[in-house]
Amino acid sequence: MLCVTLQSYERTCGPVTGGISNIALFDPNDFNFTQAAPVSGVAQPYTAVATRVGAESAKMYPISFNDNEAQRTWSQTRNGCSYKFEHNITAQLPQLNHELTTFLQSLSAAGCCCGLGVIIRHNDGKIFVAGEKYVSAASIPKFNVVMDGSEGDSGKAYDDFNGANVVLKASYSRDLYEYTGAWSSIEALFV
């Protein structure tokens, strides 16, 4: 109180599940995320997602990954008063084919030019947003998600993995904010 405003973390006791259920990508320039004003200095989750003016036909792009083969992690480091969160989002996409090649080309282009937006549903139902650019119509500090470290493998034997392990990375000042709507509302924005 005298030096810093802390807050508690008191989660209602109950089971939780790990893993990722769904991932979708978007152009951060196309979508605006609505966020209520902070409450007692605490940032609020995103409550609505809408296309921006000029991007009315914009869509989000779901990606199909192998079951139980997607994950997001972050690690936090400090240098004096400077804090960094290193984000990693990985997903195993099956089958090397032309569609995968061109998909990865689009990720390369996004990483170079615009950054990637990622919306992720965990198996416990929580939905998180990475790479967003516009919040309540204002541009936020750059949250640049790029593809970095992906690998492809045809496999050697019949039952070897054939596909790509896609890795998306970003450095930012915090963990991801939640979106409180249902995944069905996000699906309405898909291609």
Add this chain to the structure above:
Amino acid sequence: MALSKIKEQYATTVVAFGNSGLPLGQRDDIDELAIMAHRSQDPTLIRLFEELPSLDDLLKQKADAALPNRKKK
């Protein structure tokens, strides 16, 4: 009956919020979006409304709907 009203030009627009992905003209929870517009002052949402009642009126309607047996003054 919703207190707020979406502009006709945005009736087919999809905004992700709540539990539905229907176009705004078909949503039955537009007042929830109106509450979000007030609390965020997000111009992206505010511009969608032809009629945007006050936050107090929206919250009162929401409370009245949740407590149907409450005597109205």
